Amino acid sequence: xxxxxxxxxxxxxxxxxxxxxxxxxxxxxxxxxxxxxxxxxxxxxxxxxxxxxxxxxxxxxxxxxxxxxxxxxxxxxxxxxxxxxxxxxxxxxxxxxxxxxxxxxxxxxxxxxxxxxxxxxxxxxxxxxxxxxxxxxxxxxxxxxxxxxxxxxxxxxxxxxxxxxxxxxxxxxxxxxxxxxxxxxxxxxxxxxxxxxxxxxxxxxxxxxxxxxxxxxxxxxxxxxxxxxxxxxxxxxxxxxxxxxxxxxxxxxxxxxxxxxxxxxxxxxxxxx
Amino acid sequence: xxxxxxxxxxxxxxxxxxxxxxxxxxxxxxxxxxxxxxxxxxxxxxxxxxxxxxxxxxxxxxxxxxxxxxxxxxxxxxxxxxxxxxxxxxxxxxxxxxxxxxxxxxxxxxxxxxxxxxxxxxxxxxxxxxxxxxxxxxxxxxxxxxxxxxxxxxxxxxxxxxxxxxxxxxxxxxxxxxxxxxxxxxxxxxxxxxxxxxxxxxxxxxxxxxxxxxxxxxxxxxxxxxxxxxxxxxxxxxxxxxxxxxxxxxxxxxxxxxxxxxxxxxxxxxxxx
Numbered sequence: 001x002x003x004x005x006x007x008x009x010x011x012x013x014x015x016x017x018x019x020x021x022x023x024x025x026x027x028x029x030x031x032x033x034x035x036x037x038x039x040x041x042x043x044x045x046x047x048x049x050x051x052x053x054x055x056x057x058x059x060x061x062x063x064x065x066x067x068x069x070x071x072x073x074x075x076x077x078x079x080x081x082x083x084x085x086x087x088x089x090x091x092x093x094x095x096x097x098x099x100x101x102x103x104x105x106x107x108x109x110x111x112x113x114x115x116x117x118x119x120x121x122x123x124x125x126x127x128x129x130x131x132x133x134x135x136x137x138x139x140x141x142x143x144x145x146x147x148x149x150x151x152x153x154x155x156x157x158x159x160x161x162x163x164x165x166x167x168x169x170x171x172x173x174x175x176x177x178x179x180x181x182x183x184x185x186x187x188x189x190x191x192x193x194x195x196x197x198x199x200x201x202x203x204x205x206x207x208x209x210x211x212x213x214x215x216x217x218x219x220x221x222x223x224x225x226x227x228x229x230x231x232x233x234x235x236x237x238x239x240x241x242x243x244x245x246x247x248x249x250x251x252x253x254x255x256x257x258x259x260x261x262x263x264x265x266x267x268x269x270x271x272x273x
Numbered sequence: 274x275x276x277x278x279x280x281x282x283x284x285x286x287x288x289x290x291x292x293x294x295x296x297x298x299x300x301x302x303x304x305x306x307x308x309x310x311x312x313x314x315x316x317x318x319x320x321x322x323x324x325x326x327x328x329x330x331x332x333x334x335x336x337x338x339x340x341x342x343x344x345x346x347x348x349x350x351x352x353x354x355x356x357x358x359x360x361x362x363x364x365x366x367x368x369x370x371x372x373x374x375x376x377x378x379x380x381x382x383x384x385x386x387x388x389x390x391x392x393x394x395x396x397x398x399x400x401x402x403x404x405x406x407x408x409x410x411x412x413x414x415x416x417x418x419x420x421x422x423x424x425x426x427x428x429x430x431x432x433x434x435x436x437x438x439x440x441x442x443x444x445x446x447x448x449x450x451x452x453x454x455x456x457x458x459x460x461x462x463x464x465x466x467x468x469x470x471x472x473x474x475x476x477x478x479x480x481x482x483x484x485x486x487x488x489x490x491x492x493x494x495x496x497x498x499x500x501x502x503x504x505x506x507x508x509x510x511x512x513x514x515x516x517x518x519x520x521x522x523x524x525x526x527x528x529x530x531x532x533x534x535x536x537x538x539x540x541x542x543x544x545x546x
Binding site: 159183224 | 381382384385386387391418419420422423424429430432433436456457458459480482483484487497498499500
């Protein structure tokens with residue numbers, strides 16, 4: 001991923017430009033000199049994996065990650081099996097797209113028992129890993145902010161994700177660190193260092209005050225309170241040399257023309273990250 | 274606080290009935306057989322501390338806590354001193370009201386440096402403690418949910434609050450555990466046990482899915498996903514015998530007649546806590 005220019009590590013996570021389809025996002029990256037993109041399965045489904053793979057290849061854009069697998073816990077064994085099989089499909093798609101990493105958002109509990117749901121995540125990872133290894137796709141657990149514990153991910157701290165890694169001990173299992181989800185954690189720098197060798201992705205954005213919306217209220221880098229440079233330096237200090245994805249869910253940014261958004265994103269990446 | 278009836282440990286945190294003033298809340302508790310109330314300074318300010326103290330005494334209602342002190346970090350030493358002096362006033366008010374505990378919400382950082390703000394909290398606690406000890410008022414640090422890290426409290430986990438306790442080592446410094454703020458934490462049961470002897474309060478409510486509002490979207494017990502009984506049993510198991518305050522910030526509940534809300538609260542307390 002490293003190129004001599006200053007945007008060499010920048011990657012556009014596709015959800016930042018939700019107003020664009022896959023083709024528009026890839027062409028936008030190519031025009032803006034952004035060397036990589038993080039793709040989303042729901043966007044890819046609009047035109048298919050084969051067509052999407054051709055588009056990125058033809059544009060010379062790297063696929064830094066595929067979002068997303070996961071969503072493992074479910075009330076019944078049958079449903080958990082279906083979730084797992086959906087993850088097999090995601091691994092195959094990642095391989096066809098030439099993505100390095102499948103990002104895992106682990107899912108909420110089907111009931112009030114969060115501890116049991118966490119055990120389901122571990123069990124699913126143990127079943128998914130051999131398949132991912134066969135396809136040479138790395139699995140990156142993305143711990144989400146604790147405010148998503150009830151509806152998106154029972155894995156809510158980097159420390160907990162690392163605990164899962166230690167339990168599985170595969171070079172194909174690592175973490176994706178998103179500043180939005182971890183910046184508040186008093187142990188974040190300690191955990192980043194502990195993740196050395198297992199950091200498969202790094203996402204940037206910002207935490208706005210006040211937060212306009214729990215899900216779609218993330219900010220552009222520099223507009224919020226996250227110590228972005230300190231966190232980026234810590235991740236680099238832990239040996240990470242890979243792409244830095246900008247992933248922002250924000251209604252206001254989605255209403256901008258995509259070109260204008262990419263221009264702002266590149267400026268802020270250079271200034272704040 | 275222990276009485277033979279099943280509501281013996283119940284306390285109404287006054288913000289649950291924001292539609293009521295101090296007098297209405299106290300009279301409501303007396304009618305409903307709720308033996309204690311957690312008062313808020315902004316409500317007390319409407320009629321004064323002396324009058325409020327007389328009302329609770331006359332009604333035979335205990336004051337389980339006063340909300341709230343804290344808000345320690347600030348950009349300048351002069352401003353931090355002003356914040357500290359406001360906390361001295363809060364301690365004096367707690368003493369006049371006969372409250373056991375002053376609840377501390379520690380405040381956000383004045384800038385992006387959350388680590389520096391955490392150091393300001395520690396420094397303020399060291400200065401506030403001797404004053405609180407003189408007045409025999411216990412200080413209860415309430416770690417808030419990490420989604421409030423940017424605007425309400427840099428102390429966001431029970432583990433971090435316990436770390437502050439170990440640094441200060443005073444029997445007048447402890448924690449207030451609110452299920453809303455800690456339920457997501459994979460270490461919560463370990464930390465509750467570690468808090469043995471230092472638990473100064475326990476707040477209940479629920480986490481709704483979806484959450485209607487970041488601040489005012491808490492739920493009535495039983496309407497959400499928190500394992501209330503397991504957490505209550507853990508807190509009891511760690512030796513806590515004090516009041517259990519119901520603290521719910523919820524626009525929909527605030528629009529109900531207070532009597533109806535208290536009735537629902539008592540039913541749910543018995544069934545779910």
